Amino acid sequence: MTDKDVLRRGMQVLGVAIREEPRIFAAAVGASALYGATTVASALILGQVTDRVIVPAFRDGETTTAAMVTTFAVVFGIALLKALGIVGRRLWAGVMQYRLQATYRRRVTRQYLRLPLAWHHRHPTGALLSNANADVEAAWFPIAPLPMATGVVVMLVLAAVSMLATDWALALVGFVIFPAIFFLNVAYQRRQGPLAMRAQELRADVSAIAHESFDGALVVKTLGRENEEAARFEAAARELADANIAVGRVRALFDPLLEALPSLGVLLVLLAGSIRISHGDLDPGELVQIAYLFTLLAFPVRAIGWLLGDMPRAIVGYDRVRSVLDAEGESSYGDAAAEKTGPAGLQARAVRFGYLDGADVLSDVTFDVEPGRTVAVVGPTGSGKSTLVSLLVRLVDPSSGAVLLDGTDLRDFRAGGVAAAAALVPQQAFLFDDSIRDNITLGLDVPDEDVRAALRIAQAEEFVDRLPDGIHTQVGERGTSLSGGQRQRIALARALVRRPRLLVMDDATSAVDPRVEAAILAGLRDGGTGPSTVVVVAYRKATIALADEVVFIEDGKVAGRGPHQELLESSLGYRRLVDAYERAARDREQNAAAAPADDLTEDEEVPA
Numbered sequence: 041m042t043d044k045d046v047l048r049r050g051m052q053v054l055g056v057a058i059r060e061e062p063r064i065f066a067a068a069v070g071a072s073a074l075y076g077a078t079t080v081a082s083a084l085i086l087g088q089v090t091d092r093v094i095v096p097a098f099r100d101g102e103t104t105t106a107a108m109v110t111t112f113a114v115v116f117g118i119a120l121l122k123a124l125g126i127v128g129r130r131l132w133a134g135v136m137q138y139r140l141q142a143t144y145r146r147r148v149t150r151q152y153l154r155l156p157l158a159w160h161h162r163h164p165t166g167a168l169l170s171n172a173n174a175d176v177e178a179a180w181f182p183i184a185p186l187p188m189a190t191g192v193v194v195m196l197v198l199a200a201v202s203m204l205a206t207d208w209a210l211a212l213v214g215f216v217i218f219p220a221i222f223f224l225n226v227a228y229q230r231r232q233g234p235l236a237m238r239a240q241e242l243r244a245d246v247s248a249i250a251h252e253s254f255d256g257a258l259v260v261k262t263l264g265r266e267n268e269e270a271a272r273f274e275a276a277a278r279e280l281a282d283a284n285i286a287v288g289r290v291r292a293l294f295d296p297l298l299e300a301l302p303s304l305g306v307l308l309v310l311l312a313g314s315i316r317i318s319h320g321d322l323d324p325g326e327l328v329q330i331a332y333l334f335t336l337l338a339f340p341v342r343a344i345g346w347l348l349g350d351m352p353r354a355i356v357g358y359d360r361v362r363s364v365l366d367a368e369g370e371s372s373y374g375d376a377a378a379e380k381t382g383p384a385g386l387q388a389r390a391v392r393f394g395y396l397d398g399a400d401v402l403s404d405v406t407f408d409v410e411p412g413r414t415v416a417v418v419g420p421t422g423s424g425k426s427t428l429v430s431l432l433v434r435l436v437d438p439s440s441g442a443v444l445l446d447g448t449d450l451r452d453f454r455a456g457g458v459a460a461a462a463a464l465v466p467q468q469a470f471l472f473d474d475s476i477r478d479n480i481t482l483g484l485d486v487p488d489e490d491v492r493a494a495l496r497i498a499q500a501e502e503f504v505d506r507l508p509d510g511i512h513t514q515v516g517e518r519g520t521s522l523s524g525g526q527r528q529r530i531a532l533a534r535a536l537v538r539r540p541r542l543l544v545m546d547d548a549t550s551a552v553d554p555r556v557e558a559a560i561l562a563g564l565r566d567g568g569t570g571p572s573t574v575v576v577v578a579y580r581k582a583t584i585a586l587a588d589e590v591v592f593i594e595d596g597k598v599a600g601r602g603p604h605q606e607l608l609e610s611s612l613g614y615r616r617l618v619d620a621y622e623r624a625a626r627d628r629e630q631n632a633a634a635a636p637a638d639d640l641t642e643d644e645e646v647p648a
């Protein structure tokens with residue numbers, strides 16, 4: 041971007057901010073203009089006081105009480121107005137900045153929730169966090185100096201007028217010095233901007249490394265990688281220190297110059313002014329007024345530099361935020377209501393789907409599930425089972441073909457319609473750092489009996505009752521205080537308490553003891569929380585055998601369909617797969633019996 045582009049785009053971003061908060065902006069600029077006007081006025085008054093009070097006092101050797109009181113009242117009044125201007129300017133600038141940040145954070149996070157999973161597949165979590173946080177912050181950074189910069193413009197115009205009205209020679213000094221301060225400041229910001237940005241990035245790197253080391257503490261400790269981790273951190277920390285020192289160097293170069301320029305201006309004014317006074321062209325008061333104006337203006341003029349310095353970062357931040365807010369996502373909704381009751385019928389018709397890289401993960405998948413039936417989806421790892429179930433509950437849409445619930449295309453339901461009818465229990469059970477009860481209801485208003493009923497079917501009631509606070513027990517970050525199998529059962533109860541008409545389980549009981557898993561499936565078939573159609577991705581023979589029908593998936597295609605026994609006879613691939621799973625499970629159980637793992641012993645409770 042050229043400087044002109046930066047200015048134009050930066051002004052556009054500021055325009056957005058002003059349109060968002062016009063009233064607060066007006067208040068801040070009003071206060072800032074008051075500050076600007078009173079600053080110039082205070083110099084004028086000092087000039088007047090010099091001529092009318094101080095010089096006569098020196099000349100006559102005395103002054104009047106009236107003159108003293110008037111001087112005091114006027115100086116005090118102007119100072120008070122100026123103080124009010126500063127308070128209003130700072131207060132409203134802060135209010136505007138933080139309100140905009142809050143507004144845009146809310147918009148971004150709301151948009152994250154609205155965008156479909158396919159969009160989230162394309163955007164890493166780290167980027168989402170920095171969009172909502174650092175980018176929003178950067179976008180509204182220039183709001184802090186904006187009112188002051190606007191006030192400074194008022195100040196400069198008034199100052200220029202008052203200098204010209206007073207004396208052209210001294211005004212000339214001002215017209216050289218102030219632009220010089222301004223351009224020096226712009227140069228300063230331009231040198232410092234990239235360095236500060238780099239330091240900011242390195243700060244993120246350092247915390248990312250620390251975060252990863254802490255997160256992977258188990259791996260680091262068990263493999264004795266402490267020294268390597270420390271070295272990695274040290275390198276990043278040193279780089280950050282260097283970057284910060286580079287920022288400091290630039291500051292050390294420019295700050296003294298910026299301080300010196302106005303003082304130089306004052307010296308020039310005094311020099312030129314005393315010559316003109318000696319020729320009788322100028323009053324002492326006028327000289328005092330202009331010299332004082334120089335010292336007053338030197339600092340505020342830098343606000344414009346700050347504003348311009350923040351612009352490049354703000355533009356980048358705003359563009360990133362905008363790209364999230366403008367993202368369409370592919371989800372569209374119809375207006376079909378999902379108000380039927382009882383188990384749902386499900387159909388997949390010639391479903392095709394591929395992730396970003398293009399290759400089809402699923403092709404021509406067709407099957408149907410009668411209401412109330414239980415269907416097992418079986419297939420080798422990577423064959424597309426998880427992808428298929430995410431299509432069944434419309435986490436993603438097929439690239440061609442359709443999924444129908446009770447004969448209605450999932451895309452024709454209104455927003456939230458599919459979620460109201462179908463529940464997915466994913467492969468990885470995710471629990472929030474909250475109580476068991478709140479993890480199950482997730483804000484849904486349900487009585488304790490329903491929570492208990494759901495826990496009962498998920499075969500979790502017994503172990504939950506043994507916990508110190510029962511269903512009110514806190515589970516820790518990601519549910520760390522529970523075993524894997526326990527977490528899975530809580531996640532299942534979460535789905536069940538919603539009484540889904542279609543329940544989809546993606547290998548959701550893999551960490552649960554096989555006997556408990558069988559009890560869960562049996563409970564589901566008995567229709568514990570209301571009759572439901574069940575699709576279950578399964579590995580264990582006993583689980584598969586409980587299903588009414590099996591859909592055998594291989595390489596993203598339906599390689600066989602039918603009851604378990606029939607498939608065993610008709611499909612060699614199917615028989616081999618199920619046998620292999622069975623052997624692996626037996627081996628695992630034997631190993632577990634020899635050296636019981638924590639997870640397994642905890643889960644080896646046979647349901648009553």
Ligand code: ADP
Binds near residue numbers: 401
């Ligand atoms: P399964 O559940 O049967 O093990 P998946 O549906 O998880 O299989 O994966 C099917 C294929 O899709 C695999 O080749 C996998 O690498 C790919 N895949 C799964 N998830 C993604 C994703 N988010 N992005 C890209 N490819 C994916």
Ligand code: MG
Binds near residue numbers: 425467547
């Ligand atoms: Mg899977």
